[in-house]
Amino acid sequence: MEKTFAIIKPDAVERNLIGKILERIESKGFRIVAMKRVLLTLPVAQGFYHVHKERPFFKDLTEYMCTGPVVLLVFEKDGAIKAWRELMGATNPADADAGTIRKDFAIDLEKNSVHGSDAPDTAAFEISYFFSQTEISS
Numbered sequence: 001m002e003k004t005f006a007i008i009k010p011d012a013v014e015r016n017l018i019g020k021i022l023e024r025i026e027s028k029g030f031r032i033v034a035m036k037r038v039l040l041t042l043p044v045a046q047g048f049y050h051v052h053k054e055r056p057f058f059k060d061l062t063e064y065m066c067t068g069p070v071v072l073l074v075f076e077k078d079g080a081i082k083a084w085r086e087l088m089g090a091t092n093p094a095d096a097d098a099g100t101i102r103k104d105f106a107i108d109l110e111k112n113s114v115h116g117s118d119a120p121d122t123a124a125f126e127i128s129y130f131f132s133q134t135e136i137s138s
């Protein structure tokens with residue numbers, strides 16, 4: 001079963017949207033296999049988003065991710081990586097399709113409510129960045 005990694009970002013946690021987002025995940029047939037709510041530190045956010053470190057939005061993005069608690073998740077289903085990206089919608093909510101999480105909940109490109117891994121290698125890195133094997137149970 002394919003696993004993917006997700007973050008419910010500070011803007012969504014702050015607006016009490018954890019339950020609504022988890023309901024969408026479970027109702028699409030994903031099984032949540034690991035979950036925790038944490039306040040990221042700047043070094044941890046910078047390490048997580050290291051692939052973007054040369055991008056102009058890196059400083060704002062990493063500082064934003066530390067403005068409030070986030071929920072870290074691992075969930076699985078067949079084709080989980082692609083299915084979760086479809087359920088999230090486009091990175092910029094202005095471009096997201098109707099019925100996607102970002103279309104319905106996101107505020108803007110930075111406060112876009114959720115993150116998801118974009119490929120198997122990034123999913124493996126992102127899962128192991130935050131979770132040990134003993135914290136993941138199918």
Ligand code: CMP
Binds near residue numbers: 052057
């Ligand atoms: P996420 O899926 O978490 O991956 C990187 C994040 O950078 C992205 O969602 C956006 O929230 C944020 N971001 C800010 N500006 C941009 C941009 N110009 N292009 C892509 N991502 C951006």
